[in-house]
Amino acid sequence: MNYGFIGAGNMATAMIKGLIYAGIDSKNIYVSSPHSAAKLAANLHIQAADSETITKKCDIVIIAFLPNQLRTLGNSLNLDGKIVISVLAQVTIADLDEVFPTAFNVRSLPNINSAIGKGSTALAFSKRLSESQIEVVQNYWHLLGTTSVLDEQHFAIFSAIAGSGPAFVLKFIDALTQAGINNGLDGESAAAIAASTVAGTTETLQKSNSDAVTLMNNVASPGGSTRAGLDNFEQNDFDTIVNSAINATVNHKHT
Ligand SMILES: NC(=O)c1ccc[n+]([C@@H]2O[C@H](COP(=O)([O-])OP(=O)(O)OC[C@H]3O[C@@H](n4cnc5c(N)ncnc54)[C@H](OP(=O)(O)O)[C@@H]3O)[C@@H](O)[C@H]2O)c1
Structure with a gap:
């Protein structure tokens, strides 16, 4: 299984460190961003790549850029048929389904403890995901800690308790x-x-x-x-x- 990250900031770094901590082979982790990805890849011995390569090679694509980039950046990505895990705060499943209509979209809200496999993450799934795709997503997040599947209306209180x-x-x-x-x-x-x-x-x-x-x-x-x-x-x-x-x-x- 290859994991691709679009965005290489604080949250992507925490998740990538958590995957490595969990024993995922660094050759299976790809990252793309305009400035930070190359340095992050060199530091953690993972693969820096452009977003096109990531969308081709990776089974799961984790989007970890800023929420206000969803439409501009999102429209340039071909995520057809991919499981897309968003960590973008306040971006809903409806937003994701609109920007990536042919992807299998997941809204997630992780916290900083993901970096040591002790994270607490809220999840909401697009209706399009099958049971086996949900299991793939749960397996990803269980590498980084525990998960809670929540109604999206409860993401704000989850964010206050687990995020803050x-x-x-x-x-x-x-x-x-x-x-x-x-x-x-x-x-x-x-x-x-x-x-x-x-x-x-x-x-x-x-x-x-x-x-x-x-x-x-x-x-x-x-x-x-x-x-x-x-x-x-x-x-x-x-x-x-x-x-x-x-x-x-x-x-x-x-x-
Ligand atoms: N930090 C947290 O604790 C936390 C918790 C939950 C959710 N989140 C969510 O996680 C997301 C990222 O937050 P963050 O704290 O990690 O922010 P950040 O450190 O500012 O990172 C943002 C990343 O987006 C990348 N980016 C910008 N333009 C891009 C492009 N065209 N293609 C690919 N990547 C691009 C930046 O790349 P360069 O560095 O190369 O410029 C940077 O690595 C946000 O949506 C936020 O809501 C964060």
């Missing part, structure tokens, strides 16, 4: 780090302790048959110090702060 979420989790890690420094730890130790605590807790949750609230209550015995901290989160309305930040993200209008 890594920045929010990093914000929390930084707040833990600063609290550690305020209480006498050096910055390096505080950062390492905070990051490994968040990573370990996530893995504990994922490996358990439990939910976050149950595990949280298991850690916080009544009258104990963890409970005192959680009570303080409650008093300061932590959930409202998070909900408000997610709503601000969902409702943000791009200028």
